[in-house]
Amino acid sequence: MPIWMHGSWMMAETRLGRVEQLGKRTLGLIAEVGYLAALLTESLYWIFAGVFQRQPVRVSSVFAEMMRTGVSAIPIVFLLSFSIGVMLAIQGIHTLRTFGAESQVVIGIALSISREFGPLITGIVVAGRTGSALAARIGTMVVSEEIDALRVMGIQPVRYLVSPVLLAMLVMLPALTIMADFAGLLGGAVYSAMDLGISYAAYADRVISVLKTGDIWQGLIKSAVFATVITLIGVANGFSVTGGAEGVGRATTRSVVLAISGIVIADMVFTWFLNR
């Protein structure tokens, strides 16, 4: 084979290699999405049908998970949401001052907190805390054969480990979001009172008159979707751990990055459909 032909052959081979890589990655992505869907279906199956199979999801486990994922996240969610409320007030007043309409800042704060920042901040905090902890916990159990042990004892790992977390997250994330809404609004109120002299009562009246039930619901529906995304990504990364402690570390990092990306993208998609 002449050298020039050899060169073009090599290029074609490299190109083929890239196409092959792309194909493999696409298939991998489809497989992963399929796995997440199967995981969700199985978790929901045990939540609803476990009782009839005499293998119920333990209420005590659900409460333990609610404490772990929800109650212990209260301080940090409160602090961050309050700060976001203050920041929104600062930026809003600064922008609206150009038009001499700074007293309208309450509308901006109320809507953006309840529709967007409340669920988003809560989701990101919980993804960082619970998503990573789930991946680490389940990954460690995979490495130390605890998952196999559960399976051979006739205990379905998804029922025992995943369903309680999913249920707890579906309750606690919306609950935390409501608290985040309050904290954010409070942050906005504190700064507005300092800068514009709006009284708390007037601020509250304004918020109540601006907000519709739909705005709150929008945030709550989003938070339920985030709860599902965080749980599934954390658990799936945990179950797929290979290669000991290093693998657990990789899965933990991957689950946080993927969960936060998933939340933000899901948020964009939801906002698109709910507001058009």
Next chain:
Amino acid sequence: MSSVSDRMLTSDPVVEVENLVAHYGSHKVLDGVNLTVNAGEIHIIMGGSGSGKSTLLRHLLGLRRVTSGRIRLLGHELDGVHRSELQELRKQIGVSFQGGALLSSMTVGENVTLPLREHTRLDESTMAIMARMKLEVVNLGGFEHFMPAQLSGGMIKRAALARAIVMDPKLLFFDEPSAGLDPVVSAELDELILRLREAMHMSIVVVTHELESAFRIADRMTVLDCGKILISDTADKVRNSANSRVQDLLNRRPRVEELDADAYLARLTGE
């Protein structure tokens, strides 16, 4: 020990494996494995690293799908078995994993009561008594409030054994009981396995590479090498086997592969 194995040969086998073939990707790990474990016997599956014994165990536990072949446990076909049937089957089987696989978030007592809590409707005090009884059997009485991280290697294996036998299984699998233990603790564990068989009349399958321990407890042995069974017979017959590879393994002689210079070069260059 021979009296036990003679007695058992008349009963139905508890494990039957026919022509089992298993792959990891394109690599064949088990190649036409046939194995029978009779009721009430202690059957040792032996082989060096990479012989396929751990893969065989995972297949026997239903943790991996077979490429081809059949596995029957306690008369039930594993392949294609319905989930609920597998569930029932697993209640009759106990497994003690190599590293114990105790749930690290629970105390030893909670670990031992876990199968009872999930599969029975016994009240708390009965479960606690049963767990304490099994812990006494493995000489771990009084340790039920300890966390697994507070136990030594040998204690973890014994606690795992207590969890494996808490449902009084008919069939017990034990993965590498001696691995990582000093000879004395290892010998104690062997004694415990023998006592368990006598007291609870269970069939026990032990996967190990420890020769001394294997011959101490075995009724029958299966020797695996490179995914194939070299011999499956009584301990005495295995010891006196004429098969040179079996003798190599028993006498700890490494496999010497004859390879001429051309073949070696071809392997290195991958041609």
